[in-house]
Amino acid sequence: MDLIFSLLINGLATGMLIFLLAAGLTLIFGLMSVLNFAHGGLFIWGAYTGVWFYQMTNSFFLGIIVAIITGLLIGYVTERIIVRPVYGNHIQQILITLGFMLVLQELIKVVFGPQQIAVFPPEWLSGSFLVGDVVLIKYRLFIIAVGILVFAICMFILKKTRIGLIVRAGVINKEMVQSLGINIRLVFMLVFMVGAALAALSGILHAPYSGNLYAEMGLEFSILAFIVVVIGGMGSFTGSLLAALLVGLAQAFMAYYFPALSLAVNMLLMTIVLVFRPQGLFRVKG
């Protein structure tokens, strides 16, 4: 029983991290129909800069702030330089964002060195609670809490504020939004930057969770995010949360019971969804 419980917590924590990465991906796709293959690059940049600052100042909180700022900055640069010239051309978008992903990944090795970096959770988050005979690892609970918080904030912004209304309307019909006199380009950029910041946040949270950092992690992890975006439905925010939790749980349980099959199961999930329900489980209604 306690094994199942700890796998559950583990899966939810992984799911939340994937959700943070996938949330930006799905909003960017829904709003601008850009599939950002460079998203994994933002993830590792957030992780490395955040960890660098965390290890320098010994404050995890500052590390998170730095990671988010890095995400916003790189997101801005990416949108301006890489994505803007190729709006509306899918083949070029896919090719160019993949190229940028490579550049980001290799730049990490230039700036921070090619070796793996060991990362530990800060003191106030290491250790665990004991409830009955179930061990709850603090850091995992922390990730779950942050994930829920981010989801709640984003949901609030999306549902209750004017900018959220514009974003939701843009996902459904961007020409209409534009014709109502709203500068959709500005909204694009904001969403792109927020998505990038979420990816960076996911990166810095992931670092102490997995215990080490390496540059290829971004591409590996973003494959999971792609799977989530497909399963959840491109452009659906709630869909990506549920799909991320599903994938996280599948990952955790399979990794324990059938380690060889853990990636295969998620791939299989994605293939089944793509074949039978290409629009994803949660279609954005227009």
Add this chain to the structure above:
Amino acid sequence: MNLRHVERSTWIYLAFALVLFIVPFLVTGRSMQFIIIQIFIFGIFAMSYDLLLGYTGIISFGHVMFFGIGAYSTGIIMDRMEPTIPNMLLSVLVAFIIAGIVSFIVGILTLRLKSHFYAMLTLALAGLFLVAAEKWRDVTGGYDGFTFRVPDILRESQNLYFLSLVSLVLIFFGLRRLTKSPFGRVLMSIRENEQRTESLGYKVLHYKVIASVVSGVIASFAGVLYIISIRFVNTDVFATDLTIDVLLMTIIGGVGTLIGPIIGAGLIEFAHHWLSSLSDVHWIFERWIILYGTVYILVVIFFPLGIVGTIRAKFLGSSAKKGLKDNQKSEAI
């Protein structure tokens, strides 16, 4: 066959191929010959990719899986059986059959999807092949891989040179014939406007699947040649880096031109060799992917037609192809 009907460009290509047949008598250094052999092999690989990207407008990020299938088929058969020519031909046949079946199934399942889904799915599928090769250690030897013997005649660098050159030339002319045929025209019309092609009555999925099977089989052949040339196989033959290499070769050389990917292969292989030899000078050259990535981004933005495509567009004017510039409407969700 009436020789007058043969296009002028065909003569030029043939003459160029003849020059290449003389090269091994002039360049006798083994390492140089090895690089040229690699260029031929990756030229074949890149041409197979061009059939998808350049002619049909499909982006696959998992093309390496067919390359790896070819590599492992030959590697395993050569290792388990006697390294003779008939066994090698058998391994080629096995590679073709497996690659054909895999590309057929993948194509049937996924080619109906929009381009991003296809790109993503192939990226993930190739990842799956990589994981499978790592886990199935009894057969593949995992990351450590294994060495094996090849038929004696192919140990000779010169013979291997001729084998890969002949393959390159045959596949080049074969693909050229294919792309100039009515079938090839349909592929190009799919690239330009999928919906219109469909409404003209062509079964688009049908054509896309055939293109992906042809491309997959040729890629597996490139894998076979590659593995014979290095006589060692490990999971690197499924690595994403190879897909990216072949993507670069195709884009830089010129999509939808066939000769472009070969030129791209030459450039990338030489750059590879040259830059990694520079890494003794300064460590930054070990990170040559940054340079590649930057060049690649610039090419995609400013020269989407690549080297050959840009030259053709400049000098031949009217026959300029649209290449990567597909239109938004046909892709809109």
